Amino acid sequence: MxxxxxxxxxxxxxxxxxxxxxxxxxxxxxxxxxxxxxxxxxxxxxxxxxxxxxxxxxxxxxxxxxxxxxxxxxxxxxxxxxxxxxxxxxxxxxxxxxxxxxxxxxxxxIELKNLQNIKEGFMLMLWGFFQKLVIADRISIFVNAIYNDYHKYGFMEIGLATTLFAFQIYCDFGGYSDIARGAARIMGFTLMHNFRQPYLATSIRDFWSRWHISLTSWFTDYLYIPLGGNRRGKGRQVLNNFIVFLVSGFWHGAQWNYVMWGFLHAAFQTFGCIKKALFVKWGIFQTKATFSTRIRKIISTFILVDFAWIFFAGNGLQNALKLLRQMTKAFMIYGITDLNFGVFDWTALILGIFILSVVDVLHEKGISINRFFEKQENWFRGGVMAALLWSIILLGVFGEDYTVREFIYFQF
Amino acid sequence: MKSINKVMPIVYFFLFLIGVEVITSYLAIDDAAIPSRYILHNFYNRNENIDTLFLGTSHTMYGIDPEVYERITGNKAYNCGTNWQYLDGSLALIKEADRLYDLKQVYVDLYFYVCRQPNRKERTSSDLVSAYYISDYMKPSSNKYMYIFSASNSEHYVEALIPQRRYIKNLADFRYIRSNLSKKSTENYQNYILESEYEKILKNGQTTCITSLENQGFYYEGIGYSLYDSKEEWNDWKEVLNEMINYCKEHDISITFMALPMSDFYIMQAGGLKYDEFIEEVLNVIETSGIEIDYWDFNLTKTRYLDLQEKDFKDISHLNSEGAKQVTALLADLEVKNNKEDIFHNNYQQKLDSEVKIFGINLMVDEEKNVITIMPATNADDKEITYKITHLDSEIKINYQKNASFQYETGEKYKICSYINDKLCNTVWYTGK
Incomplete structure (x- = not known):
């Protein structure tokens, strides 16, 4: 009761x-x-x-x-x-x-004046601010310009904006999570990891074990398993899968585009499971775990995830569909020179994404950045922290020249 | 040993912070041509006291000659006028001079357009450029940070505290970096000397200028600044004026407000008689402060004391070195003799009533049709005005009419003479664009 x-x-x-x-x-x-x-x-x-x-x-x-x-x-x-x-x-x-x-x-x-906690927390917060202010908010200038005037652009520009949006939302949400974890760490609390290199996932199922981990595990424990999970046959598993993803979409926002986004992920995951089952049954495409196989899987998963992001970012279902229509209609390059996004912004962005990728690959290989830092000499540790702080101050997208952007997930 | 090891990364962190600060500001900021870099450097590196400090905009930079002032009064003076200096910038500099020197007297120029200063909490990046001219070159002190935090809202703090952020996009341009490095490697830059063929910043802060409006005349292409659109624009300025008065009172510094002379053409353009309303506002603020403070408006000076001609002006609103000598001498005399009643007209109206003139002409140039329309700034009756326009040997004579205009040829030089009842009042030389 x-x-x-x-x-x-x-x-x-x-x-x-x-x-x-x-x-x-x-x-x-x-x-x-x-x-x-x-x-x-x-x-x-x-x-x-x-x-x-x-x-x-x-x-x-x-x-x-x-x-x-x-x-x-x-x-x-x-x-x-x-x-x-x-x-x-x-x-x-x-x-x-x-x-x-x-x-x-x-x-x-809890020991409040623990220098180790303070250092780790400070570093995590810096890293979070770097992701948010240098990468995510810089991408948003480009993405918003393209999405708001999508009828002026074609496949290449909208495609590039959509690809960048994948990094924007990762750095925006992942950045917030790191700031939250860092702030908690300084006070002596340890919060759970919310992201684990999501764009290195090799399947949609794998992606969801890396993206917004706290939400995925919540839905698994309190919805998927109580519904029967995968214990009541394949058909019921597929149905449960769809229910969880549709609810997840709905949780993100009371708009049909989020529901569509959830539906797509459920469909991709179901298709992946069916494909895998059939291929095992028929004995075809038994790929070995080679580097090239992994790269292919990472790229194909990224493409699917990125496609679904169009519905997430599209500001309503109708708008997202119009974006897609525009992409298929106009295959030529219209040019992206008039967006107030110059050489400096591209350089800062590419550098930011490169650093993010290196950190993610190191984490994927099981190399803890924190432990790596602890082993380094003092000058290196101090230098990296200073470089991170300077890059936020100098390259960060904030101040009067830029529109202030809230964290995307604040709206949820 | 263990505790040193714990602290060392923090030490290195700050060392790197400083290192990056120095390198990025050196590479990104091109300030070789910013006068306040030199003016504030000299301000901080004086061997002698500053008894009297002159503050204000470029009108002060060009219009006050401390050498002349020192000769007459015997006081040591420094001209700390900087481009477009808002009054809160002047206040910050008064505080800084008071901290560093035994400051006895300040003169603050009240240029009407700067008094339309945007409210400090609503200033945009472009409004703040002139504030940065000061804050970027102030040495670290509580005065500097108080100024930064009061000059704008929090949105601009990072840009104010870390100037290279404003220039950071230049770091993507190698040509810019190369040119900046070559400017900074010159001896003049390193020794804080700013000197061109016609202008020079002296050790006493004055910017000397030898060009004049002779053979050019008082004219302006287009319409100039307006005195004000709404009197509410003056609210923030008046607030700072009060702060300044109170600060000087509390620190026993004598303060005098002044308005350095602009050409009458410039004032007429800006609204003419509206200038009296501005004077009234200044006097109101002084009166309500309850402190006896002088306001010397050199735009009201009687001709027999100060008769500035085209040769004394650098442009229509700034004096050149010749003009600066005359005005500073008059100012110093006033300080010594205290005879202001005789020197100034009571208001601008009174000055205009004393003589009928054509103060200058606005030229509205239509470059597509090669037509110039002449609009006179005058207190004469429209019907009394005629023009004679000479080009080579040809001569056009037109009577004044609203929108009087003539055809010109690009690259050709024209002499435009304006007459009131056939008496020559103004001559302008204009080269067609």
């Missing part, structure tokens, strides 16, 4: 703020289609920042307590800190009670 009250109140609040107007809009549109006349009504509500994140965190705690995986927290202040822990409050990672709540319960043992 209490579990239902808890879940209903959490989901109810989320539904009211985030989905009520979406449902009303679609209801009235449907009613109009059937010739019903009604007075259209919308709720005039301000969406609380990060509501999707802390609602899911609160739900996970409730279910974990219900399942007996963690004990109920009797101290309301500690519970409040768990739900509203400021570094990750607005855009995750969506922490689980097993990790963050355990640390909060042992808050007395």
């Amino acid at each position: 209490w579990i239902f009250i808890c879940l209903a109140s959490n989901i109810g609040i989320l539904g009211l703020f985030k989905y009520a107007n979406f449902l009303l809009t679609n209801f009235f549109a449907l009613a109009q289609r059937f010739g019903l006349r009604c007075i259209e009504y919308r709720l005039d509500l301000l969406l609380p920042v990060g509501i999707s994140f802390y609602t899911f965190q609160a739900i996970s705690y409730t279910i974990d307590v219900y399942r007996g995986e963690v004990s109920a927290e009797k101290n309301i202040l500690k519970y409040a800190l768990f739900v509203s822990f400021f570094p990750q409050l607005v855009a995750g990672p969506i922490e689980r009670s097993g990790n963050l709540m355990t640390q909060i319960r042992n808050i007395e043992s």
Whole structure:
């Protein structure tokens, strides 16, 4: 009984703020289609920042307590800190009670003046700001210019913008996660990793084990497995897969383009599973794990993920479809010289993406940057930190000349 | 040993920060032609005291000759006028001079257009260029940082604190870097000497200029600056003026406001009699402060004390070295003799009433049709005005009419004489574009 009250109140609040107007809009549109006349009504509500994140965190705690995986927290202040822990409050990672709540319960043992934690946290924050201000926000100048005037451009320009958008959203969201983890680290808390080199994934399934890990694991634990997961046959597995991705799309935003984005990922993953099963059955394309195979898989996965990003970035389903139509209509190069995106911006961007790629490849090879740094001489460690700080100050996209851009995931 | 090891990365971190700061600013910032680099360098590196400090815009830079002032008053003076200096910039420099020297007296020029300064919290990057002329070259001190934080809103702090961020895009241009490095490697740059054929910045801060409007005349292509559009534009300026008055009172510094002479043509263009409203605003601020402060507006000087001609002006709003000598001598005399009642007209209206003139002409040039329309800045009756335009040997004579115009040829030189009742009042030489 209490579990239902808890879940209903959490989901109810989320539904009211985030989905009520979406449902009303679609209801009235449907009613109009059937010739019903009604007075259209919308709720005039301000969406609380990060509501999707802390609602899911609160739900996970409730279910974990219900399942007996963690004990109920009797101290309301500690519970409040768990739900509203400021570094990750607005855009995750969506922490689980097993990790963050355990640390909060042992808050007395956290050493606040730990130099190692401060150094690691500071470095993580710098890296996060670098991703956000130097890479993501610089890309957004280009992407917004192309997407807002897409009818002026063709396949090459929109394609390039879409490719860059993949890096924009990664650096924007990944950057926020690193800043959150860094801020928490300085205070002695360890938050979970939310990204693990997502664009080095070799399949869509692999991608989702690397992208927004806290959300994926949340859906796996609290939706996919309770629905039966892959235990009730292939057909049910495919259905569960679609349900999870459609809900995930809907979680991102109350718009059809996000639902479409989720649908595409479900379809890609299902197709991948079917393809793999058939190929195993027929004994064809039994590829060995060579370097070239891995590269091919990484590229093909990236293309699929990037294609789906069009729906994520497209500002509504209609707009995303128009973008796609424009890409197929105009194959010529229209030129991208009038975008106020000069040699300096391209140089900074390419350099930024190169550094990001190197860091991701090193992580993929199991080389921890932190441990790597710890082994280096003092001048090198100090130098890299200073270089990172300077690159943010000098190359960062902020100030009057640029439009201030919020983190993309703040809207969720 | 262990604790040193822990601190060393932080030491290296700061060393690298400073290293990158020095290198990027050297490569990215091209300030070889920015006068305030030289003016503030000399300001900080004086061997003698500054008793009297002159502040203001380029009008002060060119219009005050500290040598003349020192000769007459015996006080040591420095001209710290910089391009387009907002009043809050002047205040920052007063504070800095007060910190470094035994400052006794300041003269602050109130140029009407700078008094339309955008509200400090609403300034844009382009509004702030002149503020950066000062803050970029102030030495680190609380005055510098207080100035930076008060001159704009937080959106601009990084650009103000780290100047190379404003120039950083230049680092993608190798030709720019090469040219910048070659400018910075000159002896003049390294020794803080800014000198061209016609202009030079002296050790006492003055920018000397030997060019004049002789054989050119008072004219302007197009329409000039306006005194104000709305009196609300003056609110922020008045606030700073009060801060300045209070600061000087608290620190026992004598302050005098002044307006260095511009050509009457320039004032007439900007609105003529509206200038009296500006004077009134200044006097109101002084009066409400409750402190006895002088306001010497040299635009109101009677001709018998100061008769500035074309030869005394660098352009229509700036004096050259000849003009600067005359005005500074008058200012120093005033300080010594304190006889201002006799020297100035009460207001601009009174000055205009004393003589009917054509102060200059606005030339509206239509380069497509090769037609020039003449618009006189005058207090004469329209019907009394005639022009004689001479080109080579040919002569065109036209009576004044609204939009009086004539056809010109590109590259040819024209002499435009303006008359009131056949008496020559103004001569302008113009080369057709």
